[in-house]
Amino acid sequence: MVTASLVKELREKTGAGMMDCKKVLTETDGDMEKAIELLRERGIAKAAKKSGRVAAEGLVEAYIAEDGKSGAVVEVNSETDFVAKNEEFRTFVTNVAKQVLETNPKDVEELLAQEAKFETGKTVQEVLVEKIATIGENMTIRRFARFESDGLVEKYIHGDGKIAVLVNMKKGNSEVAKDICMQIAAARPEYVRKEEVPQERVNKEMEILKIQTMNEGKPEAIAEKIVLGRIGKFYEEICLVDQAFVKDPNMKVSELLKQKDADVEAFARFEKGEGIEKKEENFAEEVMNQLK
Numbered sequence: 001m002v003t004a005s006l007v008k009e010l011r012e013k014t015g016a017g018m019m020d021c022k023k024v025l026t027e028t029d030g031d032m033e034k035a036i037e038l039l040r041e042r043g044i045a046k047a048a049k050k051s052g053r054v055a056a057e058g059l060v061e062a063y064i065a066e067d068g069k070s071g072a073v074v075e076v077n078s079e080t081d082f083v084a085k086n087e088e089f090r091t092f093v094t095n096v097a098k099q100v101l102e103t104n105p106k107d108v109e110e111l112l113a114q115e116a117k118f119e120t121g122k123t124v125q126e127v128l129v130e131k132i133a134t135i136g137e138n139m140t141i142r143r144f145a146r147f148e149s150d151g152l153v154e155k156y157i158h159g160d161g162k163i164a165v166l167v168n169m170k171k172g173n174s175e176v177a178k179d180i181c182m183q184i185a186a187a188r189p190e191y192v193r194k195e196e197v198p199q200e201r202v203n204k205e206m207e208i209l210k211i212q213t214m215n216e217g218k219p220e221a222i223a224e225k226i227v228l229g230r231i232g233k234f235y236e237e238i239c240l241v242d243q244a245f246v247k248d249p250n251m252k253v254s255e256l257l258k259q260k261d262a263d264v265e266a267f268a269r270f271e272k273g274e275g276i277e278k279k280e281e282n283f284a285e286e287v288m289n290q291l292k
Contacts, residue, residue, distance in 0.1 A: 001030065002022060002025045002026050002030050003030075006025055006030055006032070007021045007022050007025060009032070010024075010025060010032060010035055010036070010039075013032075013036065014036060014039050014040075014044070016039050016044045017044075020039065020044050021035070021039075024038040024039055037208060040208050040212065041208055041211040041212050041215065042212070042215055043212050043215060043216065057077065057078050057079060057080050057081045057083065057084050057272070057273065058075065058076050058077035058078045058083075058084055058093075058139070058142075058161075058272055058273065059075070059076055059078075059084050059089070059090065059093045059161035059272065060073065060074065060075045060157070060161055060162070060163065060164035060270040060271070060272050061073070061074055061076075061090075061093045061094055061096075061097050061157065061161060061164060062074075062097060062155035062156075062157060062164045062165070062166050063094065063097035063098050063100075063101050063155075064101075064153055064154070064155055065101060065153075068152045068153060068154075068174070069148065069149055069150075069152065069153065070101060070146070070147060070148045070149065070153055071101060071146070071147055071153035071154075071155055071166050072097050072098075072100035072101040072144060072145065072146040072147075072166070073097065073144060073145050073146075073155065073164045073165075073166040073268050073270055074093065074096050074097045074100055074141065074143070074144040074270075075141075075142045075143050075144070075164075075270045075272065076089075076092070076093045076096060076139060076140070076141050076142065077139065077140050077142050077272075077273065077276070078135075078137050078138075078139050079137040079138055079139075080137060083135055083137050083139075084161065086135060088131070088134070088135060089131070089135060089139070090161075092127070092128075092131055093161075095116075095117075095118040096111075096124070096141060096144075097144075098117070098118070099111065099114065099116065099117055099118070099124060100144045100146055101146060102117060103117070104146060105144075108141055108142070108143065108144070111124055111141065111144070112124050112125040112128070112141065113125065124141070128141065143270065145166060145268035145270075147166060147167075147168035147265075147266060147268075148168075149168045149169065149170070149265065150170065151168070151169040151170045151171045151172060151263075151265070152169050152172070152173075152174065152177060153166065153167070153168055153169070154166075154167050154169065154174060154177035154178055154180070154181055155167075155181065156178065156181030156182055156184075156185055158185045161272065162271065162272050163185050163269070163270070163271050163272070164269075164270045165181040165182075165184045165185045165267065165268070165269050165270075166181075166267065166268045167180050167181050167184065167264060167266075167267040168264070168265040168266045168267065169262060169263065169264060169265065170262075170263040170264065170265045171261065171262055171263050172257070172260055172261065172262025172263065173260070173262070175260075176256070176257070176260040176262045177262075179245075179247065179256070180240075180253070180257075180262075180264060180267075181267075182246065182247075183240065183243065183245065183246050183253060184240065184267050184269050185269065186246045187240075187243050187246060188269065189238055189239060189240040189243060189267075189269075190238040190239075191238060191239050191240065192239070192240050192241060192264050192265075192266065192267065193239055193240070193241050193242075194235045194239050194242065196239075197235070197238065197239065202231070202234075205231065205234050206227050206231055209226075209227045209230050209231065209234075210223050210224060210227050213226045213227060213230070240253055240264060240267070241253050241254040241257065241264070242254065
């Protein structure tokens with residue numbers, strides 16, 4: 001059944017009109033991903049960002065080693081933005097980032113089981129449980145990334161812990177590394193270069209572009225040629241080196257790197273609450289339901 005909330009969610013993800021959203025959801029029996037594809041094929045919606053709305057609270061933080069050769073970035077979630085401003089919580093998040101840098105755990109489970117370097121005789125899990133008890137909110141260590149580099153590692157924190165970027169530079173100086181961090185924060189690339197994009201993802205995009213072009217009235221043979229031109233735009237959106245440089249849109253990031261004799265090995269971009277669905281509370285409705 002197609003509900004009003006489903007229509008609202010699709011509209012927010014795609015920017016398409018209410019009636020268009022309702023129509024494709026009906027056609028796809030409420031399948032959100034298929035509905036998004038159908039809207040795109042008809043040229044009604046742009047590619048939806050998988051992250052959706054940022055709904056959870058907490059902090060993202062990054063920490064760099066003194067020699068600049070390694071670094072870590074973490075996301076720790078809390079229930080409210082109020083807790084994210086709590087100094088005790090902020091210190092805990094920084095300590096978790098340092099722990100990841102120094103111990104290099106393979107995943108969150110291993111990190112939680114480690115002895116905390118910032119609390120003698122306790123595991124990271126035990127410290128987390130204590131913080132939950134003293135601060136009074138549920139908290140989780142959600143994810144982390146860690147880089148070691150032959151060149152340098154640089155970080156950028158935006159919006160007081162809303163977005164954190166960690167970049168591993170094969171070569172280049174701190175100045176260009178900072179520019180690359182800000183590029184990643186602003187332009188949201190998913191890969192460094194197009195060779196990293198899974199072929200399955202490219203094939204799916206080309207299929208959507210072909211249907212979209214044919215729906216514009218172009219014959220199949222011509223549509224295929226147009227798609228080859230349009231796929232470049234796809235790479236420009238998701239690949240760092242193909243993006244326009246945010247400080248100078250007339251230049252691509254690849255040109256900037258060439259000018260500065262720099263090269264990017266890898267990056268991580270964490271946005272607070274990215275992809276987490278947060279329950280929306282309607283207290284007035286809740287009270288009315290209880291009264292009934």
